[in-house]
Amino acid sequence: MNGRQTVHYDIPPLANCGITLSTNPKSRVSKRRPAACFPKLQPPARVTVSPISSMQYPHFTPMTRRHALRQTVFYSAALALAGRIPSVEAQSIAPGDHHFLMLGDFGSHGQKPEHTIEPQIEPNAPAGAPFPTTITVKPNWTPQQSAVAAAMQSYTQAHGFSPTGLFLLGDNFYGSFKGGVNCPRWKTGFEDMYPASAFPGPCWAMLGNHDYDEESGLKMAAQLEYAEAHPGTRWMMPSKWYRVDWPVKDPIVTCLILDSNYKNGYLYLTSEEKAKQLKWLKAELAKPRTAPWMICMAHHPIYSNGMHGDNNALIKEWLPLLEQNNVAFYFSGHDHDLQHLEFEGSKTSFVISGGGGAHITNLKKPGRSHFSQSVNGFTHLQVNRQKIIVRHIDTKGMQLYAFSKTPEGKIEVSA
Numbered sequence: 128m129n130g131r132q133t134v135h136y137d138i139p140p141l142a143n144c145g146i147t148l149s150t151n152p153k154s155r156v157s158k159r160r161p162a163a164c165f166p167k168l169q170p171p172a173r174v175t176v177s178p179i180s181s182m183q184y185p186h187f188t189p190m191t192r193r194h195a196l197r198q199t200v201f202y203s204a205a206l207a208l209a210g211r212i213p214s215v216e217a218q219s220i221a222p223g224d225h226h227f228l229m230l231g232d233f234g235s236h237g238q239k240p241e242h243t244i245e246p247q248i249e250p251n252a253p254a255g256a257p258f259p260t261t262i263t264v265k266p267n268w269t270p271q272q273s274a275v276a277a278a279m280q281s282y283t284q285a286h287g288f289s290p291t292g293l294f295l296l297g298d299n300f301y302g303s304f305k306g307g308v309n310c311p312r313w314k315t316g317f318e319d320m321y322p323a324s325a326f327p328g329p330c331w332a333m334l335g336n337h338d339y340d341e342e343s344g345l346k347m348a349a350q351l352e353y354a355e356a357h358p359g360t361r362w363m364m365p366s367k368w369y370r371v372d373w374p375v376k377d378p379i380v381t382c383l384i385l386d387s388n389y390k391n392g393y394l395y396l397t398s399e400e401k402a403k404q405l406k407w408l409k410a411e412l413a414k415p416r417t418a419p420w421m422i423c424m425a426h427h428p429i430y431s432n433g434m435h436g437d438n439n440a441l442i443k444e445w446l447p448l449l450e451q452n453n454v455a456f457y458f459s460g461h462d463h464d465l466q467h468l469e470f471e472g473s474k475t476s477f478v479i480s481g482g483g484g485a486h487i488t489n490l491k492k493p494g495r496s497h498f499s500q501s502v503n504g505f506t507h508l509q510v511n512r513q514k515i516i517v518r519h520i521d522t523k524g525m526q527l528y529a530f531s532k533t534p535e536g537k538i539e540v541s542a
C-alpha cells in the first residue's frame with residue numbers, strides 16, 4: 128500500500144449517469160439543467176478502494192464503504208458526464224513547453240515585519256459611507272508566503288525549467304502599504320520574495336479585495352503605478368483589466384485578466400467600471416483568435432468549494448460569456464486553498480489557486496467535483512498547442528493533484 132491510496136473507478140457510460148454535478152439542488156447549475164433532463168442514476172459497476180493519505184486528500188476521509196461508494200458514484204458520474212477519462216499518473220514536465228506559475232492570496236509579508244503594522248481601516252463599511260474613523264490592527268504576516276516562494280524555486284530547479292512568467296491572482300499585499308510605489312514591501316514582498324534570478328519573466332498581477340481595502344484605495348493605485356515608477360521591474364499591472372498574449376508573436380495562449388471586485392462599496396469597482404469592463408470582455412471574446420487557448424482569470428472564483436462559495440454576481444455576468452465563447456479555463460484565488468472544478472455542460476474548467484501565503488481556510492463543499500484541498504501552495508501551468516497541464520504543488524514542492532485539457536475539451540486527471 129506504501130501509504131498511498133488508489134481509487135479505481137469503472138466509469139458507467141454517459142447514458143447511465145443521471146446526476147448533475149452540483150450537490151446543491153438550489154445551485155445555479157442545477158437550475159440551469161433540470162434533473163429531469165438526465166437519465167436515471169446507475170451505480171458504477173465496480174469500486175475498489177485502498178487506504179489514502181489524509182494529508183493528500185483530506186476530504187476523502189473517513190473512508191467508510193458507504194462514503195466511498197457515494198463519493199465514487201458522484202466522481203464517476205462527474206467524469207462520465209463530461210466525457211472524460213482519468214489517467215493514472217500526471218504527464219511529464221517538458222522543459223520545451225511554456226511554463227507559468229500562479230499563486231493567489233500571498234501578500235502576507237512572508238515573515239514578521241520589523242516595522243510596526245500600520246492601523247487598518249474597516250473593509251466592510253457600507254457604500255457611500257464616509258471614510259472610517261474606526262481603526263483596527265491586524266497581524267497580517269505569516270511565514271507561509273516565504274515557504275510557498277521557496278517551494279516555487281525548488282520545484283522549478285528540481286524539474287529543470289525556468290518559468291515563462293508568473294500570474295499573481297490577487298490579494299498581493301494584505302495590510303497597510305504606506306509609501307505607495309515606494310513602500311518597502313515592494314522589495315520584501317515581491318522583488319526579493321520572487322527573485323528575478325529564479326523568475327526572470329513578467330509577473331502579471333490582478334487586484335484582489337485586499338488590494339482595495341487599505342488607505343482609501345492608495346494601495347490599489349500604487350499597484351497600477353508601480354511599473355511606470357520602477358522601469359525594469361517584472362511587475363505588470365497596466366490597468367485593472369488587460370489582455371496578455373504569449374508569446375507576443377504567434378501566441379499560444381491569450382489571457383484576459385479581469386477585476387472581479389464586484390462587491391458594492393466605496394473601495395471596489397464602480398458601476399461605470401463594471402459596465403466598461405464587461406463591454407471590453409465581450410469585445411475581446413468576440414475577436415478572431417490566433418491562439419489555441421483562451422483563458423480568463425481574476426481574483427474571485429466563479430464557483431468555489433471554499434469558504435466564500437459560489438459568486439452569484441460573476442455567475443450572472445461572466446459565466447455565460449465564458450461558456451458561449453469557449454474559454455478553456457477560469458483561474459482565480461480568494462479562497463485559501465487549491466481546487467479544480469468541472470461542471471456538466473460547461474466547457475470552462477475552474478481552477479482556484481489561493482494558497483500562496485495567507486492562512487488556509489476551511490472548505491465548505493469539499494466533495495463537489497474533482498479536487499479541493501485546504502493547503503498552502505501554488506499552481507503550475509504547462510502549455511503547448513495540444514495540451515495544458517495544471518498541477519497543484521504544496522510547500523514542499525510536491526504535486527498534490529494534476530489534470531490536463533486539450534483544446535477540444537478532453538480532460539485527464541491524475542490518480
Ligand SMILES: [Fe+2]
Pocket residue numbers: 232297298335336337426460461462
Ligand atoms: Fe481575497
